[in-house]
Amino acid sequence: MxxxxxxxxxxxxxxxxxxxxxxxxxxxxxxxxxxxxxxxQILGTRLGERIHRPDFGSRLHELVFEPNDRILKALLRQYISQALRRWEPRIRVTSIAFDDNPVVTDQNRLDVHMHYSIIATNTEANFVYPFYRQPPT
Structure with missing residues (x-):
């Protein structure tokens, strides 16, 4: 069930x-x-965007103009972990990684690979979230 x-x-x-x-x-x-x-929804919603729940969302939009370096990746890990820990109680994030292969690296897009477990069943799952440093065209 x-x-x-x-x-x-x-x-x-x-x-x-x-x-x-x-x-x-x-x-x-x-x-x-x-x-x-x-x-x-959680990662794509800016804090303050929802009228009746201004604390819902994440701080990812604050990183849009940051250089694509290790500091950006550390902040992404922190902001994603904080937001999902608060707003998605069904899961526990186990790792967050990034695709740094130069062949597929787009300087304006960073694919965030999240691995998590569903707490109720201890089932492992993953999700890839595309973080755009500039709006996609």
């Missing part, structure tokens, strides 16, 4: 047709997908 992983509105919000008719309903996501969508 995996009900503890949750079910909720999918992110980004969208509509999907109901089977057997023309009515539409909001799409929902289940279990691991719901956790990944939650991580995306």
């Amino acid at each position: 995996t009900d503890f992983l949750g079910k909720g509105l999918s992110f980004p919000f969208r509509f999907s047709p109901r089977t057997g008719g023309t009515a539409v309903s909001s799409s929902t996501s289940f279990h691991p997908d719901h956790i990944h969508e939650s991580i995306t």
